[in-house]
Amino acid sequence: MERTRAWRRHQARKRGNGKAANPLKFKPPKNWKLMYTRADKLARARQLGMSYPIRATRQLLDQV
Template identity: 40%
Template structure:
C-alpha cells in the first residue's frame, strides 16, 4: 500500500494532532486587550506607561483644582 504524503496529508495530520501541540496555547494568548480587564492598579500603571498615557486619568476640573492649589501654595511661600 503506497501512501502519498503530500501537503494535504500533512495538513490533515496537523489538524488531527493539534491538541498535542503545546505551543499553540502560547501563541493564542496575546495578553489583555481591554483596559478594564487589567485587574490591579500596578498592571494599569505599567500598561499606561507603555502606551504613554497618564494613569489615573484626570478630568479638566481636577487639573484646574490642582493647578489652583499649587498656585496658592507657591504664592504663600513667596509672602513669607
C-alpha cells in the same frame, strides 16, 4: 525514526507556525476591565504613553 510529541513540538517551533511556535509570547490585555490591579493599569498606561488615572480638566486645574 520515532516521532514523539517532543519532536512535533520542536518542528512546530522551528518552522514558526501555529500556537506552538512561540508559546511564551505574552500580549498584555487591551481592555482596561480585564486588568485587575492598579499597578497593572499604571504599567500598561506607561507602555501606551498615556496618563492614568484619567483626570478631567477641572481636576487638573484644582491640583495646581
